[in-house]
Amino acid sequence: xxxxxxxxxxxxxxxAAFEAVTYGKKAADILGVSCVAITLGSVKDxxxxxxxxxxxxxxxxxxxYDHFDSQAYTxxxxxxxxxxxxxxxxVSHSSTGKAVAGRLAVRLNGGLVxxxxxxxxxxxxxxxxxxSVFSGKAIAEFELSASVNVxxxxxxxxxxxxxxxxxxxxxxxxxxxxxRVRVKSVRxxxxxxxxxxxxxxxxxGRGMKEPGNWNIxxxxxxxxxxxxxxxxxxxxxxxxxxxxxxxxxxxxxxxxLYIAIGISGAIQHLAGVNNSKVIVVINKDPEAxxxxxxxxGIVGDxxxxxxxxxxxxxxxxxxx
Amino acid sequence: xxxxxxxxxxxxxxxxxxxxxxxxEFNAAGVQFIMNPYDEWYALVRACxxxxxxxxxxxxxxxxxAANETTIRKALAIGADEAVxxxxxxxxxxxxxxxxxxxAADQKFDIIFFGKETIDHNGSEVGAMVAxxxxxxxxxxxxxxxxxxxxxxxxxxxxxxxEELEVDLPFVLSAAKGMAEQRIPNMRGIMTARTKPLTxxxxxxxxxxxxxxxxxxxxxxxxxxxxxxxxxDELVRLLHEEAKVI
Numbered sequence: 001x002x003x004x005x006x007x008x009x010x011x012x013x014x015x016a017a018f019e020a021v022t023y024g025k026k027a028a029d030i031l032g033v034s035c036v037a038i039t040l041g042s043v044k045d046x047x048x049x050x051x052x053x054x055x056x057x058x059x060x061x062x063x064x065y066d067h068f069d070s071q072a073y074t075x076x077x078x079x080x081x082x083x084x085x086x087x088x089x090x091v092s093h094s095s096t097g098k099a100v101a102g103r104l105a106v107r108l109n110g111g112l113v114x115x116x117x118x119x120x121x122x123x124x125x126x127x128x129x130x131x132s133v134f135s136g137k138a139i140a141e142f143e144l145s146a147s148v149n150v151x152x153x154x155x156x157x158x159x160x161x162x163x164x165x166x167x168x169x170x171x172x173x174x175x176x177x178x179x180r181v182r183v184k185s186v187r188x189x190x191x192x193x194x195x196x197x198x199x200x201x202x203x204x205g206r207g208m209k210e211p212g213n214w215n216i217x218x219x220x221x222x223x224x225x226x227x228x229x230x231x232x233x234x235x236x237x238x239x240x241x242x243x244x245x246x247x248x249x250x251x252x253x254x255x256x257l258y259i260a261i262g263i264s265g266a267i268q269h270l271a272g273v274n275n276s277k278v279i280v281v282i283n284k285d286p287e288a289x290x291x292x293x294x295x296x297g298i299v300g301d302x303x304x305x306x307x308x309x310x311x312x313x314x315x316x317x318x319x320x
Numbered sequence: 321x322x323x324x325x326x327x328x329x330x331x332x333x334x335x336x337x338x339x340x341x342x343x344x345e346f347n348a349a350g351v352q353f354i355m356n357p358y359d360e361w362y363a364l365v366r367a368c369x370x371x372x373x374x375x376x377x378x379x380x381x382x383x384x385x386a387a388n389e390t391t392i393r394k395a396l397a398i399g400a401d402e403a404v405x406x407x408x409x410x411x412x413x414x415x416x417x418x419x420x421x422x423x424a425a426d427q428k429f430d431i432i433f434f435g436k437e438t439i440d441h442n443g444s445e446v447g448a449m450v451a452x453x454x455x456x457x458x459x460x461x462x463x464x465x466x467x468x469x470x471x472x473x474x475x476x477x478x479x480x481x482x483e484e485l486e487v488d489l490p491f492v493l494s495a496a497k498g499m500a501e502q503r504i505p506n507m508r509g510i511m512t513a514r515t516k517p518l519t520x521x522x523x524x525x526x527x528x529x530x531x532x533x534x535x536x537x538x539x540x541x542x543x544x545x546x547x548x549x550x551x552x553d554e555l556v557r558l559l560h561e562e563a564k565v566i
Contacts, residue, residue: 009479068483069460070448099460102448107413111530112414114443128533133441137337138439139536146529180457180491184484194480202566224566243480248333249357249438249497257565267334271439278563280555281544282559291544296558300549301406312552316560 002028002035003086004054005077007096010186011066015197016092018160019053023153024090025163027120028214033087038080039169040073041065050167052160059171065199068096069179074103076176081108082155083172086148088120088127093152094196100153111144115166117157135248135271155196156254194229195246199278200226201255203232203246207262207283207302211239216306217261223313229253247272262302265290282306321376321467323367324429325400326420326450328356329384330440331389338537345401346535358435360398361502362495366431366465369500375466376400376430381423385409389518395503396513398495403516408523413441417449417527422524426456430489431472436461436496440448444494451492463498529560 001080004024006017021037028035037054039046042063049057060076077100078089089104107111111126118130126145131154133140195201202221208214214228219237221228226243235245246253249269260274260284263269270293273279281294282305291297298305330536331337332352336539339347367378380395380403382388388417392403406423424432432454435528444460451458464475465484467489476483505513547555559566 014479019449070451070460071455074452098444099448102413102417102445103452103458105445106417106452108385109529112445113530114413114445126437129443132538133323133535134331134337135333135439135442136538138339139537140532141534141539142530143533144530149530162341180487181459182486184486186478186481186483188478188481192480210400243477245497249361257559257563271333278559278565280559292543293539293562294544296555297544298547298549298555303551305549308549309552309555310513311522312556313566315553316556316566 001033001086002090003081003083003084003096004035004037004090005091005100006037006039006040006049007092007094008041008097011042011044013043013048015160016094018156019155019158020090020092020153021052021054022161023047023119023158026092026208027088027156029109029183029206030120030122031087036084037099038077040076046169047166051162052162053163053168057167057169059169061171064179067179067183069181070099070103071177072179074100074107076174078107078178080172081148087137089148089150091150091152093154095127097152105150108148110146111149113142113144114152115154116151117154132275135252136274145253154255155252156199162258195227195229195244195251195253197255198226198227198255200257201229201246201253202226202259202261203229203263204261205231208234208281214240215302216303216310219305220259220310220313223310223317226257226259231269261306262292263290264288265293276319278309321371321373321374321430322428323376323431323433324424325359325364325367325378325380325395325433326429326446326530327359327380327382327391327395328435328438329353329382329388330356330438333439334359337537338396343535353391356435357396358437358495360395360501361431362497363435364395364398364400365471365500365503366495367431370467379404381407381420383410383419392518393513394505395511396516396518398503398532399509400515403518404521405518406521406523412528412530413443413445414449414530415528417446417453419523420446420525421450424450428490432492435494436495447492447494454492456492457487457491459491460487460494461496462493463496465493465499469477496500526544526556
């Protein structure tokens with residue numbers, strides 16, 4: 001049995017939950033078992049997880065779970081894992097999942113791969129799973145040999161895949177610890193795909209010269225449906241908000257497309273973005289180190305190139 | 321107040337990463353090691369700031385061999401009052417967590433600090449594991465921490481936003497950007513660090529249930545394809561037909 005914890009921040013699933021269930025279903029097929037999903041708190045349309053491969057969807061409807069507490073969540077998931085006899089527990093590698101994965105591994109006395117990005121392979125002593133290490137500079141393959149193991153799944157490592165139909169939700173109760181963290185408020189930017197989940201990111205650096213020039217970046221992001229980001233010097237100068245800062249000290253991302261505008265590509269920046277599938281670099285300096293990490297490069301003045309790219313994309317989109 | 325700051329030693333950000341012949345061990349030859357930046361800049365500095373404001377003791381802890389003492393002395397130079405080194409060469413996050421938990425179990429720390437992750441294994445695992453061993457609340461990715469008596473007010477980074485929360489002491493925390501500013505040790509700090517206590521503790525037994533069987537380097541990029549800046553239609557075509565991302 002593979003147990004997937006499908007997280008539902010503020011009562012709604014996001015892409016991470018569908019990725020986790022898709023991964024759980026594929027892992028279950030490899031291990032020759034079924035995939036069960038667990039949700040905590042009040043959740044909208046929990047049965048939808050069936051479409052992504054969960055044969056059962058369990059919900060602990062207690063509204064104590066509407067706010068995140070790593071102890072309460074861990075004890076509930078661990079209790080369900082024992083009830084259903086899970087061999088593998090999958091969570092998302094998110095702010096929630098990262099805070100429960102380590103706890104779950106200790107509580108279940110299991111092995112852990114944090115930030116897994118490959119499907120499990122059955123090996124002599126258990127399963128093998130890969131993850132990215134050294135800030136994207138290497139890959140490590142782990143062997144997990146415990147009777148129950150835990151994975152946190154890196155975002156964008158699998159694409160959500162519909163393989164079945166919605167199922168009815170089973171309400172279950174758990175023997176769980178009470179949370180001790182008191183959440184006072186949650187502030188989020190609505191209508192924006194958060195950077196860790198974004199499939200396309202348009203990012204800009206000091207080459208923009210001043211914050212008033214950002215409209216060309218926003219126009220490009222809008223036509224792509226991309227999330228905007230920035231380099232560290234830009235965030236440190238308060239040209240852009242800190243939550244847009246990608247790189248080693250900021251947010252690490254792995255979108256399908258990363259467009260870097262006027263960013264030289266210092267190693268600390270690359271450490272946060274080098275897992276992107278395709279990198280496009282626009283810079284007037286042909287010696288900018290970022291070109292070495294890029295798939296496509298444009299040597300030119302960003303104030304000419306970026307609006308031209310936006311126009312070309314508009315033309316492409318209008319042709320459907 | 322008594323604070324424990326767990327510090328890890330990692331290869332420098334700019335280090336070239338390589339492995340031994342069969343890809344089972346990291347090749348440390350010629351690699352410069354540093355204190356993990358998140359442990360240093362955010363966790364350690366904030367613990368020292370709170371100690372300076374409210375009094376108390378900051379203990380820096382590292383699980384590692386004697387060679388790590390240079391890094392540990394740096395933590396003392398930045399402001400930790402004393403240090404502990406658990407004498408082992410850790411092979412996994414689970415091993416490290418077990419050692420820290422065994423040491424901290426009877427020490428009555430008010431807050432146990434970690435950085436949000438290490439820059440070598442990027443796991444963000446050890447803090448959560450230690451919290452579970454000690455049955456303590458855990459707040460990860462904290463970008464702001466203030467103490468008011470026995471209650472901590474914390475801001476925590478979540479996807480696309482911030483969560484504000486409160487928790488009573490004692491608890492475990494991992495620190496992210498925003499928590500504090502990097503501190504460069506001054507000469508006085510470096511001098512006093514030499515005489516601050518650094519205690520060696522022997523590790524407890526631990527059965528590993530996960531291990532790295534193979535390290536590999538990612539496939540090299542094919543090399544950048546340069547596009548004429550006048551011809552963005554060509555870039556759009558390549559992103560659609562070749563890279564298949566739009």
